Amino acid sequence: MSDAVPSRWELLQFARRVAAQQGRASREQLDRWIVKEECQAAERRRGEESWTTPPEWLVEHRLSRRNVAAVPAGDCWTIRKSGRCVPVSRPQALEALRQQIRACAQCRPDTLLGFLE
The missing domain is CATH 1.20.5 (Single alpha-helices involved in coiled-coils or other helix-helix interfaces)
Structure with missing residues (x-):
């Protein structure tokens, strides 16, 4: 060294x-x-x-496609990307509301659609 x-x-x-x-x-x-x-x-x-632009209206299903849960607007912030929502037309959204499907409490599509019970 x-x-x-x-x-x-x-x-x-x-x-x-x-x-x-x-x-x-x-x-x-x-x-x-x-x-x-x-x-x-x-x-x-x-x-x-x-x-892409979101659809104008949606129908949210429960786990089973036969059970409809709610009708939200297409740009509703509460909708998760769960794949349980399908886009629908204005007449279809109105018809769902007429059939007593609940409207989303956050975005109030019934008010936006002019739907009065």
Whole structure:
């Protein structure tokens, strides 16, 4: 084992290698962040392109398709993406309300449709 003290030149060369290694690591991290941001931007663009306007009226079913639970408006915030809602026309929504299917308490489609019991 040598107890020799490194020269100033050797220390500077070592510092240069460390700086180069850290620079590579920083560039690689930045490249990963850029790729991640590009992927997220592409996903947002795909989502915006596939977005469609919601239907005007919906009929929400219970677990069984035969049991209708409620009539919400198509843009009602309480509707979950459960796959239990089907889009319907204005006349179909009115007919469901006439058949005593309850109206959504949040969006009040009966009021929007002008349905009076």
